[in-house]
Amino acid sequence: MFPLSKSDNKIITLQSLNERQQGKMLRIHLFFLCWLIFCSSSANAQPVVKPDIILPKISAQPVPVNPPTAITKLNSECLYVIQANTDCLVLSSPNNMVKITKETGPIKIRAKFVEDPGTLITRTFTSKFVFVVEAQNKGKCELIIVSSLDESTVIRQSLEIGEGVIPDPPKPDPPKPDPNIPLPGTGFKVLILEETAERTKLPQSQINVLFSKTIREYLNNKCSTNQENKTKDWAIWDKDVDASQYGKIWTDAVIRPKSVLPWIIISNGKEYFEGPLPKTVEETLILLKKYGGE
Amino acid sequence: MLIHKYNIHEVVEHTVINGEPVRTGLVPRNVNQYPPGYYKSIEAVSIPLIPDSEWKSRIADRKKYGARLQDIRDVGANGQPIPILDQGNRGFCWTHSAVNCCQILRAIANQPYVPLSAYAIACMIKNFRDEGGWSPLALDYITKNGVPAQSYWPQGSMDRTHNNAETWKNAALHKPTEAWVDLDLQVYDRNLSFQQEISCLLAGFPVMGDFYWWGHSVCILDAVDGTQMWNETRMPSGKIATLQEFEDIWDVNETGGIGVDIFNSWKDWGRNGIGTLAGTKAIINGGACPRFMNPSVT
Numbered sequence: 001m002f003p004l005s006k007s008d009n010k011i012i013t014l015q016s017l018n019e020r021q022q023g024k025m026l027r028i029h030l031f032f033l034c035w036l037i038f039c040s041s042s043a044n045a046q047p048v049v050k051p052d053i054i055l056p057k058i059s060a061q062p063v064p065v066n067p068p069t070a071i072t073k074l075n076s077e078c079l080y081v082i083q084a085n086t087d088c089l090v091l092s093s094p095n096n097m098v099k100i101t102k103e104t105g106p107i108k109i110r111a112k113f114v115e116d117p118g119t120l121i122t123r124t125f126t127s128k129f130v131f132v133v134e135a136q137n138k139g140k141c142e143l144i145i146v147s148s149l150d151e152s153t154v155i156r157q158s159l160e161i162g163e164g165v166i167p168d169p170p171k172p173d174p175p176k177p178d179p180n181i182p183l184p185g186t187g188f189k190v191l192i193l194e195e196t197a198e199r200t201k202l203p204q205s206q207i208n209v210l211f212s213k214t215i216r217e218y219l220n221n222k223c224s225t226n227q228e229n230k231t232k233d234w235a236i237w238d239k240d241v242d243a244s245q246y247g248k249i250w251t252d253a254v255i256r257p258k259s260v261l262p263w264i265i266i267s268n269g270k271e272y273f274e275g276p277l278p279k280t281v282e283e284t285l286i287l288l289k290k291y292g293g294e
Numbered sequence: 295m296l297i298h299k300y301n302i303h304e305v306v307e308h309t310v311i312n313g314e315p316v317r318t319g320l321v322p323r324n325v326n327q328y329p330p331g332y333y334k335s336i337e338a339v340s341i342p343l344i345p346d347s348e349w350k351s352r353i354a355d356r357k358k359y360g361a362r363l364q365d366i367r368d369v370g371a372n373g374q375p376i377p378i379l380d381q382g383n384r385g386f387c388w389t390h391s392a393v394n395c396c397q398i399l400r401a402i403a404n405q406p407y408v409p410l411s412a413y414a415i416a417c418m419i420k421n422f423r424d425e426g427g428w429s430p431l432a433l434d435y436i437t438k439n440g441v442p443a444q445s446y447w448p449q450g451s452m453d454r455t456h457n458n459a460e461t462w463k464n465a466a467l468h469k470p471t472e473a474w475v476d477l478d479l480q481v482y483d484r485n486l487s488f489q490q491e492i493s494c495l496l497a498g499f500p501v502m503g504d505f506y507w508w509g510h511s512v513c514i515l516d517a518v519d520g521t522q523m524w525n526e527t528r529m530p531s532g533k534i535a536t537l538q539e540f541e542d543i544w545d546v547n548e549t550g551g552i553g554v555d556i557f558n559s560w561k562d563w564g565r566n567g568i569g570t571l572a573g574t575k576a577i578i579n580g581g582a583c584p585r586f587m588n589p590s591v592t
Contacts, residue, residue, distance in 0.1 A: 198342065199497045199498070199499070199585075200342045200494070200496070200497040204348070204352045204355050204356070207361070207496075207497055208359045208361045210402075211361035211362070211363075211498050212359045212361050216404075219404075226591075228591050229592065230406065235405075236402065237586070238585070238586040241471075241586070241588060242588050243589060245588075246591065281359055
């Protein structure tokens with residue numbers, strides 16, 4: 001056997017053999033010689049390594065005199081797509097400026113991309129992992145791509161979101177107060193109206209609603225405070241009450257139509273409920289919490 | 295404090311608080327002049343009744359939900375218990391039972407706590423004399439004129455200078471506007487049957503009750519189920535009642551073992567003014583049930 005050594009870069013010397021063998025051996029050796037030449041040229045050239053993490057390439061900009069840190073501008077209409085052939089972690093700091101979605105490649109996406117913000121195109125991303133970054137809030141953030149525990153492999157990319165590119169969402173008109181709302185004004189208010197002469201006819205479970213310690217504690221915790229008398233804004237009255245001492249919003253509430261008694265009116269200034277008083281403490285609490293909160 | 299047929303003599307004859315014998319003030323009916331049955335039925339007051347078969351379950355239910363009137367009383371003064379309305383050394387129990395009912399009604403409706411003056415009512419009705427009366431008489435006066443706050447007529451005061459226009463202008467803010475009371479009868483005959491009394495209590499209405507066996511009038515807050523109170527039922531000796539004694543005390547055959555919790559007008563008495571009347575001792579001989587006080591901010 002002929003000793004071979006790639007690093008030696010040597011040509012094998014033919015030993016004495018019969019002519020046929022020599023021819024055959026010559027072909028083998030020539031092949032081997034070519035192989036050696038190939039290996040030799042590879043060892044001397046720069047290694048060609050396919051990149052594992054690919055960031056979008058933004059068109060070259062004229063270099064200003066005092067170049068800032070490379071920042072990519074991202075508006076709300078574009079996507080910033082990161083590709084990776086090994087699994088990695090893509091984070092943003094702060095974490096509320098962009099939304100990062102991890103996909104499995106290959107994947108086809110039709111959108112405007114940060115490399116060419118004005119053009120809607122379809123692109124196929126062939127890498128094993130595809131991270132789609134979308135703008136959420138105006139400001140600056142940094143993408144941090146972690147593919148291993150080796151700090152030197154961490155990739156950081158600054159993004160500038162918006163700044164005149166993302167239009168401010170139109171501010172909705174403040175909701176107009178419902179002119180029909182009972183017990184208007186800020187604060188949680190509750191009024192129960194009953195016919196006291198008929199109370200003995202009610203089921204005990206409903207009578208308990210009027211007196212329940214749990215409901216009274218809830219109302220005392222949640223209702224606004226009447227600034228005149230310093231009590232909480234809830235009351236249980238006979239339907240024939242003269243509420244003039246309590247003011248117009250209460251007298252107006254008393255005369256609202258009622259289809260049955262006892263009747264409950266709940267208002268938090270924005271939404272309201274008026275209807276039959278629920279039959280149990282538990283049902284009443286659920287109804288109250290819907291407007292007064294937990 | 296449990297009052298029953300075997301210890302009433304102690305309560306009636308020997309109650310002393312802070313070194314002073316207590317006063318009552320109920321005037322018994324002159325049965326010679328007005329014998330029992332002289333007037334027509336006390337059913338003249340039409341209260342929809344709660345069947346007695348439901349009483350015990352309703353009593354348990356109210357306690358379970360903290361929905362008794364004594365629970366309301368416990369927080370009725372800006373989160374604190376409504377203080378005992380002390381009648382002191384005057385025979386004015388009959389106005390104190392009525393005014394106590396008024397204060398409880400205000401608390402039920404979540405009205406601001408205003409200490410009311412039972413002395414004002416007694417002084418005006420009896421022209422500043424220390425005399426007894428009946429709770430429906432007090433309710434009559436309060437319904438027409440209201441009851442002033444103690445800031446206008448201090449509790450315990452018999453001073454005529456409090457009787458002025460400002461006092462009664464304030465009093466007009468505190469009037470019952472709904473009540474069950476038999477207006478066809480004289481005040482000393484106005485009464486509720488035991489079934490009416492318990493029905494009102496179970497529905498959450500305080501009852502002003504006059505008790506002839508006691509010579510006393512008190513505000514009644516809640517019905518109680520005596521059959522659940524055996525361990526608390528003791529004889530004057532201090533021993534727990536035997537079964538026979540227990541059934542006798544609670545008049546199981548007559549009242550089904552039902553009694554009442556009262557809110558007395560004697561300072562330092564009972565459980566912060568609360569006591570229990572057992573069996574037939576819970577049956578009133580006169581009274582009425584106010585249902586609603588018109589709301590006021592002061």
